[in-house]
Amino acid sequence: MLQSQLFAKTIKEDPKDETSVGTRLLIRAGFIEKIAAGVYAMLPLGFKVLSNIENVIAKEMENLGAQRVAMSALVPKTNWQVTGRWQTLDVLYKVKGKGNEEYGLGATHEEEVTPIAQKHHLSYKDFPFAVYQIQTKFRDELRAKSGLLRTREFLMKDLYSFHIDAADCDKYYDRVKEAYFSIFGAAGIAQTTFLTLASGGTFSKFSHEFQTLTDAGEDLIYHCGNCGLAINREVKSEFPKCPDCGSTDFDEKKSIEVGNIFKLGTKYSEAFGFEAQGSDGKKLPVLMNCYGIGLPRLMGIIAESLHDDKGLVWPRAVAPFNVHLVELPSRDDSGSQTKTVAQKIYLDLQKQGLTVLYDDRKTVSAGEKFKDSDLIGIPTRLVVSAKTLEQESVEVKKRDSNEVELIKIDQIGNSVF
Amino acid sequence: MLQSQLFAKTIKEDPKDETSVGTRLLIRAGFIEKIAAGVYAMLPLGFKVLSNIENVIAKEMENLGAQRVAMSALVPKTNWQVTGRWQTLDVLYKVKGKGNEEYGLGATHEEEVTPIAQKHHLSYKDFPFAVYQIQTKFRDELRAKSGLLRTREFLMKDLYSFHIDAADCDKYYDRVKEAYFSIFGAAGIAQTTFLTLASGGTFSKFSHEFQTLTDAGEDLIYHCGNCGLAINREVKSEFPKCPDCGSTDFDEKKSIEVGNIFKLGTKYSEAFGFEAQGSDGKKLPVLMNCYGIGLPRLMGIIAESLHDDKGLVWPRAVAPFNVHLVELPSRDDSGSQTKTVAQKIYLDLQKQGLTVLYDDRKTVSAGEKFKDSDLIGIPTRLVVSAKTLEQESVEVKKRDSNEVELIKIDQIGNSVF
Numbered sequence: 001m002l003q004s005q006l007f008a009k010t011i012k013e014d015p016k017d018e019t020s021v022g023t024r025l026l027i028r029a030g031f032i033e034k035i036a037a038g039v040y041a042m043l044p045l046g047f048k049v050l051s052n053i054e055n056v057i058a059k060e061m062e063n064l065g066a067q068r069v070a071m072s073a074l075v076p077k078t079n080w081q082v083t084g085r086w087q088t089l090d091v092l093y094k095v096k097g098k099g100n101e102e103y104g105l106g107a108t109h110e111e112e113v114t115p116i117a118q119k120h121h122l123s124y125k126d127f128p129f130a131v132y133q134i135q136t137k138f139r140d141e142l143r144a145k146s147g148l149l150r151t152r153e154f155l156m157k158d159l160y161s162f163h164i165d166a167a168d169c170d171k172y173y174d175r176v177k178e179a180y181f182s183i184f185g186a187a188g189i190a191q192t193t194f195l196t197l198a199s200g201g202t203f204s205k206f207s208h209e210f211q212t213l214t215d216a217g218e219d220l221i222y223h224c225g226n227c228g229l230a231i232n233r234e235v236k237s238e239f240p241k242c243p244d245c246g247s248t249d250f251d252e253k254k255s256i257e258v259g260n261i262f263k264l265g266t267k268y269s270e271a272f273g274f275e276a277q278g279s280d281g282k283k284l285p286v287l288m289n290c291y292g293i294g295l296p297r298l299m300g301i302i303a304e305s306l307h308d309d310k311g312l313v314w315p316r317a318v319a320p321f322n323v324h325l326v327e328l329p330s331r332d333d334s335g336s337q338t339k340t341v342a343q344k345i346y347l348d349l350q351k352q353g354l355t356v357l358y359d360d361r362k363t364v365s366a367g368e369k370f371k372d373s374d375l376i377g378i379p380t381r382l383v384v385s386a387k388t389l390e391q392e393s394v395e396v397k398k399r400d401s402n403e404v405e406l407i408k409i410d411q412i413g414n415s416v417f
Numbered sequence: 418m419l420q421s422q423l424f425a426k427t428i429k430e431d432p433k434d435e436t437s438v439g440t441r442l443l444i445r446a447g448f449i450e451k452i453a454a455g456v457y458a459m460l461p462l463g464f465k466v467l468s469n470i471e472n473v474i475a476k477e478m479e480n481l482g483a484q485r486v487a488m489s490a491l492v493p494k495t496n497w498q499v500t501g502r503w504q505t506l507d508v509l510y511k512v513k514g515k516g517n518e519e520y521g522l523g524a525t526h527e528e529e530v531t532p533i534a535q536k537h538h539l540s541y542k543d544f545p546f547a548v549y550q551i552q553t554k555f556r557d558e559l560r561a562k563s564g565l566l567r568t569r570e571f572l573m574k575d576l577y578s579f580h581i582d583a584a585d586c587d588k589y590y591d592r593v594k595e596a597y598f599s600i601f602g603a604a605g606i607a608q609t610t611f612l613t614l615a616s617g618g619t620f621s622k623f624s625h626e627f628q629t630l631t632d633a634g635e636d637l638i639y640h641c642g643n644c645g646l647a648i649n650r651e652v653k654s655e656f657p658k659c660p661d662c663g664s665t666d667f668d669e670k671k672s673i674e675v676g677n678i679f680k681l682g683t684k685y686s687e688a689f690g691f692e693a694q695g696s697d698g699k700k701l702p703v704l705m706n707c708y709g710i711g712l713p714r715l716m717g718i719i720a721e722s723l724h725d726d727k728g729l730v731w732p733r734a735v736a737p738f739n740v741h742l743v744e745l746p747s748r749d750d751s752g753s754q755t756k757t758v759a760q761k762i763y764l765d766l767q768k769q770g771l772t773v774l775y776d777d778r779k780t781v782s783a784g785e786k787f788k789d790s791d792l793i794g795i796p797t798r799l800v801v802s803a804k805t806l807e808q809e810s811v812e813v814k815k816r817d818s819n820e821v822e823l824i825k826i827d828q829i830g831n832s833v834f
Contacts, residue, residue: 007484007548008537033533036518041533042487044548064474067424069458070467072452073490073553074570093512095522097557097569101453105512116450117457120425126701131424131461136490140514152514153491402750 001321003359003372006030008043010372020216022303023147025312029375030388031320032102038144038152040296045376048320053295054134055318056186057157060179064172065241066130066159071112073136075101080113091139094167105138107149110268110290121162124284127276128168130161134295148300149216159291162269164276170289176291180210180259185405186296186340188315189305193258197239198232200262206235211257217256225249257334258301264288310379313399322417323349324378328366330386341408342384345394345412354417374399380417418738420776420789423447425460427789437633439720440564441506442729445647448737455569457713461548462793465737467572470712471551473603473734474574475597481589483547483576488529490553496528500688501531508556527685527707530577535691538579544693545585547578551712560825565717566633566673576708579686581693586704597627597676605732610675613638613647617679623652627676631721634673642666659668660738663748675718681705724790729794730816736803738774739834741795742768745783747803759801762811762829771834791816797834 008030019262028030031046042050058068081088106112111132117137123131137156150227159176163169165197177195184190198209200380211221211230220233226247231239241248244411249384269275269286299318299355306313314320321360327342335367339360357378359369366385373381383395393406396416422824432451435441443449447464447613448479461466477483493510497503503521522585530548538546553672554573561569564703576593578585601607601697606629608744615626628647643664644834648656658665686692686703689759693701699719716735723730731737744759756777763775774795813833824833 001484005482005484005546007486007534007546013438033536035529036491036493036520038490039491039493041489041529043533044484044486049485063423067461068419070464070572071425072456072458072570074453074456075557076453076456083812088705091512095510095512097510098559103453112452112458116460116830119450120447127422129422138491142515155487295785 001357003357004361006044006357008045010375011134018147018305019145020147020149020300022216022300022307023149024302025307025345025375026148026300029312030378031139031312032148036151038141040148040151042296045320046299048317049299049314050295052318052320053154053187053298054117054157055099057183057293057295058132058134061132061157061159062182064130064159064179066132066161069113069116069131069133071106071109071116071133073138074103074104075106075112076111077104077360079115083111085111085269086160091141093140101370106135107137107139108290108292109133109158110160110264110288114268114272114274114288116161117162118269118272121276122149124164124279124411127286128161128163128165128172129171129298130158130159130194132157137294145396146216146218148296149304151296153376154297155295157293161289161291163287163289164278164284165281166287169289171264173261173289174291176261177208180261180291180293183293184199184210184212184258186315187302188318189258189301192305194223194228194230194255196230196232196257197235198257198260199234199242204264204267207260207262209257210233212258212301212305213255214256214301216304217254219254219255219257221253222250223253225251228256256297256301258298259291259293261291262289264290307377310371311375314377315380316379319379320355320376321378322380323356324373324376324381325349325356326359326369326373326381326383328369328383328385331364337389338384338386343390343410345382345384345409348412352413382412384417387408419776420774421778423461423774425450425462427792435564435719437564437566437717438561439633439717439722439724440566442724442792443565443591443717443720446729446794448488449565455558455567457565457568459713463716466716466731466735467712469735469737470604470715471572471574474710474712475549475551477600478576481547481576481579481592481596481804483549484546484608486530486550487552488523488526488533488550488554490523491524492529493519496532497521499686500528502528508558510555510557510723513774523552524556525707525709526550526575527577527681527705529600531685531689531691531705534577534579535686535689538693541581542696543698544703545575545578545580545582545589547589549574549576563633563635565713566605566721567635568713571714572712574710574712578706578708580706581695581701582703583704586680586706590678590706593678593743594625595705597678597708597710600710601627601675601737603732603734604719605735606718608677609722611638611640611645611647611672613649613672613674614660615649615674615677616651621679621681621684622680624677626674627674629675629722630670630717632669632671633721635673636674638672639667640668640670642668647672663822673714673718673721675715676708676710678708679706681707690828699802724794726755727788728792731794731796733796736796737772737793738795739771739797740741740773741790741791741793742773743768743776743798743814744801745786745800745802746779754806755803757800758806758826762799762801762826765829769830799829799833 221230224242225247487705638647641659
């Protein structure tokens, strides 16, 4: 798209009320807008990143054989009462309608997915199965001071799997672990993200978190130097030795949870009386797992992990555009030559299936254009100027490198990107 | 996908608590699930239709030059107080957080989009521009008894355009009207949908609605037999003659609103003090329009408009799958021949880029398979049976026709669909 038309502009001043450097950069670069503490809107650049993250995640979910559904945010009080969480889930926002209907705003969706699944899966032949949703969750967080890293409203992927065989349940859980590392790979944070033993919260005794190293994190993990497993401080006292390899060689590190998976056992299926009819007519207990990833938090963690002092450095799979095409119109010919060439490259790249942000702005200096480009952080930058055109070339620079290369215009192909 | 794996099954009994025939069919066919009065979940088939509708709408919005954003559902009380709607918008659900933060759940988003736009658009050079969102809205409807046709929570497309020139504002409004008819064309309801003069509600004196004829509708419109414009009963007394052509030849018809567009004037920009800096340094008033479509309602209206006594009849652009491939295994060879052929067709069609629901179920009778197929309503059905294979053929039937045709297997190409 044309940068002159871009809805949101970059901002020079650092926002004063944000402690997270990633969130500050996202605001300055025009990706997000703070609406209130813990509440953010996605501006067009931010929406594109979020959509790309959504696509990466959805693809992995489909590979796991999960089917996508959309559940409601208004989850009736009666559903929460079945599990007791109307009283015990302290982050639940409660809403009352005109006719005295009461709802809890979906903070998690076990209370809705379980009765839906129950309605359609009665026989052992219907198992196993899995569904997922990518939807807004609401959590009444007392403190929401870490920008995108802890918000009161956020898009979340939740996968729920249902099993009648314990070995199958464990196997699927392990397959999801692998899918999660594929997702974090695309997000550019696989190297700094560790599988971590953690408390099960309201769900179960233990769970697995995926913790990404960052100084902005609220968690402390103990990383096993031998096998790579990490243990969250909250349960570290129960594991003097690494439960996987027996080592006692731990590094203490600051981190943030980027995903969390739980074995729920029969906790929710029992509450709703969800059993399967076995082949012999006897009732079988239904085992459930749930697997979450908060999308804006993942976006915030990418921003937190991948930036330099000039701005954001997006990994290719989630970047808002593939290419930032920057035209520097020369003063003497009023930019007509650079414009002709830049427009042709702009159209050609799009024909190749690449997404391009074309900085066509006329009254902005070269220095400002470069500053904005570094701040926005698109993976590849192409510069068209009178100087590069003298050599029938464009200047190519990757955002994550300092090397600048001249490439002949007729050789701009997919290999450049 | 394999129908044996489909998350939701068809249901034989008509739901008793639904008055809308379209909603009843959607529940029976396993597209949606009722969670509470006015609250529905989308099951996998329903989610696919909703996504297709979303894609149709998003494409039209991009063609209008609008940029997609995502706003929050938690809209702070202070925003609503600026316009006075904290007190006057009677469908607003109000939510209180632990720290006494108060929010109105986004029932409409003028109170959020206006201050965001204001922050990024100060100069006359920044106009016109438009943004859109496709997100959940919440409305505390006293009566929610019409299935998907009036719900308390629903995905909605809202487009907001901003102008400093009145002629430009009107021109854009007319362009959106055209885009709406493209959308309704893809949804298969263009022939029964009329541009309708209506009240402006809390927004302005008049607005334009798009009303689709249906006996399940809550509205009465007066359709001009001469020029085709319709007038909603609520404002009919102000128009004894058709305002477009002067005719008095009106037909009274029952209908439902499938979209609504408003000229907001400066109502919201003034409330937020949003003015543009003119070229001469003077302040210019900012004109706003807003344009809505509720996606589940559109889905409900399609179901209401396009069905027969056997089930749903989806138009191609929004159908959950392009093809329903039905295998009827013969008893004598245990279905091994039909299975081989059906699987090959299943893979070939997908290679051609078609989406296919493959009824691979083994213990279901041919009669039940046909009943389910008619109920689900995919546009094209291919049947593979021992009988069709005797002639090296498959049986082709369009859902909206009674004609059945035999086609040689090696001639199943795109022309069939």
